[in-house]
Amino acid sequence: MKSEPKINMKAESIQTLHPQPGKTNKKISLEKYNFIRENIVVILAESERTHTELMEELYARVKDIFEGGVQWYGETVKLDLEARQIIERTKTKPEKYKLKAPSVRGDINLGKGIR
Numbered sequence: 001m002k003s004e005p006k007i008n009m010k011a012e013s014i015q016t017l018h019p020q021p022g023k024t025n026k027k028i029s030l031e032k033y034n035f036i037r038e039n040i041v042v043i044l045a046e047s048e049r050t051h052t053e054l055m056e057e058l059y060a061r062v063k064d065i066f067e068g069g070v071q072w073y074g075e076t077v078k079l080d081l082e083a084r085q086i087i088e089r090t091k092t093k094p095e096k097y098k099l100k101a102p103s104v105r106g107d108i109n110l111g112k113g114i115r
Helices: 030-046 051-062 072-083
Strands: 013-015 027-029 087-089 097-099
Touching: 013 072, 013 097, 027 030, 030 051, 030 072, 030 087, 030 097, 051 097, 072 087
Parallel strands: none
Antiparallel strands: 013 027, 087 097
């Protein structure tokens, strides 16, 4: 009896970007990237947040349903969103994160898939 060839079921991944020129960011699961990205965008659509406030709110929203280090993925995706000019840092003290203007960031589906 001939065995069937094995199918590579490797999950899709994304090479995340870093906002500092010359620095590279991590390659992560596309599914996890999209989940964390959508939650960060929804949080920042509600209000500007300091780094601590953003990471604490992200953790509170996803800790019970996300498999993996919420803060690690949150930081990786946050840096990517900065590099892609979807979010930006304010020039205030303390520094906060906010969504860039829609004309700059493009269509990002604010509510899709968020609990």
